[in-house]
Amino acid sequence: MLLLDYQNVLIESLLKDRFSPDSTPSSIDQVVSDFDNVTFHISTPNSKTQILISIAVKCYPELVKYGADAVLQREYGPYIVSPEQGYDFSVQVDLENLPAEQEEKDDLIRRISLLKRNAMAAPFEQAFDEYSSLAEQASHYTSETAPQGVREGGEVRAIHYRDEEAIYVKASHDRVTVIFSTVFSDETDRIYGKVFLQEFVDARRRAIQNAPQVLFRNDPPLELQGIPGLQSGKDKIGYITFVLFPRHLTPQRRYEVISHIQTFRDYFHYHIKASKAYIHSRMRKRTADFLQILRRARPEAEEKERKTASGRTFRVQA
Numbered sequence: 117m118l119l120l121d122y123q124n125v126l127i128e129s130l131l132k133d134r135f136s137p138d139s140t141p142s143s144i145d146q147v148v149s150d151f152d153n154v155t156f157h158i159s160t161p162n163s164k165t166q167i168l169i170s171i172a173v174k175c176y177p178e179l180v181k182y183g184a185d186a187v188l189q190r191e192y193g194p195y196i197v198s199p200e201q202g203y204d205f206s207v208q209v210d211l212e213n214l215p216a217e218q219e220e221k222d223d224l225i226r227r228i229s230l231l232k233r234n235a236m237a238a239p240f241e242q243a244f245d246e247y248s249s250l251a252e253q254a255s256h257y258t259s260e261t262a263p264q265g266v267r268e269g270g271e272v273r274a275i276h277y278r279d280e281e282a283i284y285v286k287a288s289h290d291r292v293t294v295i296f297s298t299v300f301s302d303e304t305d306r307i308y309g310k311v312f313l314q315e316f317v318d319a320r321r322r323a324i325q326n327a328p329q330v331l332f333r334n335d336p337p338l339e340l341q342g343i344p345g346l347q348s349g350k351d352k353i354g355y356i357t358f359v360l361f362p363r364h365l366t367p368q369r370r371y372e373v374i375s376h377i378q379t380f381r382d383y384f385h386y387h388i389k390a391s392k393a394y395i396h397s398r399m400r401k402r403t404a405d406f407l408q409i410l411r412r413a414r415p416e417a418e419e420k421e422r423k424t425a426s427g428r429t430f431r432v433q434a
Contacts, residue, residue, distance in 0.1 A: 120383055122375045123229035124150055127169065130158060131225045134167060134211060141165045141211060151382040152277050154232050157203060165211040170203035171231050175277045182239035182273050191227055191234050205235065233375060239273040239285050240294075240374045244365055246270045246287040251362070254289035272343055280347075281381070286339050292360040293339050296381055300352050308388045313356060329359040356380075 126148050133139055141164035148156040157170045173179065188205060189196065195207040207228060215221050227234070253266050269288035276282045284295040300306040316330040331337070333355050336346045340355075347353045358380075364373050 120151075120379050120386065122233045122379065123226065124148065124156065124232065125229075127156060127158065127231075128225060128229035131167070131209070131228060135214060135221050135225060150232055151379075152232075153279075155203075156231075157200060159200075167209045167211065168197070168200065168206055169209070169228055169231065170200040170206040171235065172203045173205075173232070173235060173277070175275050176204040176235070178275055179235055179238050182275075183242045184235050184238035187234055187238045187241060192231075195224075195228075205231075207231070233378060236275070236277070236378050237374045239275055239283075240377070241370070243270070243273060243285045243287040243292050244370055244374075247289070247292050247365055250287060250289035272340065274343065280353075283381075284340055284343070290362065292365060293337075294358040294360065294377055295337055295339065296356045296358075297336075297347075298354050298356060298381060298384070300354060304392065305385075305388055306352070306354075308391055309354065309384070312384065312387065313354075326363065328361070328364060329357075331357040331359070333357075356384075 126146075130144070130146075134141075141160075143164055144158050144160045144167060146158045148158065150156065153174050155172045157168075157172075159168050159170075160166060161168055176184070192207045195209060197206050197208045200206045209224070209228070215224060247270075250266055250269065253263075257263070257266065266289055269286055271286070273285040274282055275285070280297075280299045282297050284293075284297075286293045286295075298309075300309055310332070313330070313332040317332065334353060335355070336343070337355055337357055339357075340346055358377060360373065360377075363369075
């Protein structure tokens, strides 16, 4: 199955072209759409050598609440400028003041193209840090003597990144739970979705024992009790739960885990649509084959004997 890129490919290719020594500076004014209703604006408002990249994210205030400012400052410190009007965050690159080494240029391109990923990573990083703190506290107690705060875990971080969908992240002393609420707008999508999700559940049972546990239900999980605005009892709403265990939360694996899990919703719906397109193409191919068989099976028209009014056979002279 296809794994979606974490970075914005258009931004990556544009910056590679502009960072090239052979490139001639020119004006840019492009609006780029990304997954999850994220919008980028790439422009040169002041000078052809100064490229401004801005991002608008629906849930940006929630991301700031969960530490996005610190993450973005860490990743883009000297390149951060005041946000462009209508956007949430902006960075600016001066083509006349680029890093000298090609490796540093490539790293800068990579980081800017990962702007959406890094902004969305903030609540996950915060939850992973909280897990480490809770695990440290829990190590001093038994399961019976641990304080209530350690047993129940941390707060639920809600990220309402789409109109009817959200991501919920909750840290505990022995795991981090990530819950996606997703909308199936079409009856066919619901059927495909259940098949895909059952495969996620069964895959861990069969062979991939180190994979996160995956659960699916139509009602909100227990971890979301008391969270306002949850929808339940509707076929079009589904809740997909990933349980990340300590082996997934090591410092060496955190970056990839955050990148992978962020793209799950887009990955999931992309493959539903790809499967529908594939089956439709197979149906059209099968229909074309049946029509060809019918055309080949059509009997040849027999020439009827024509007679005159007097009963004589009528033949056309050659």
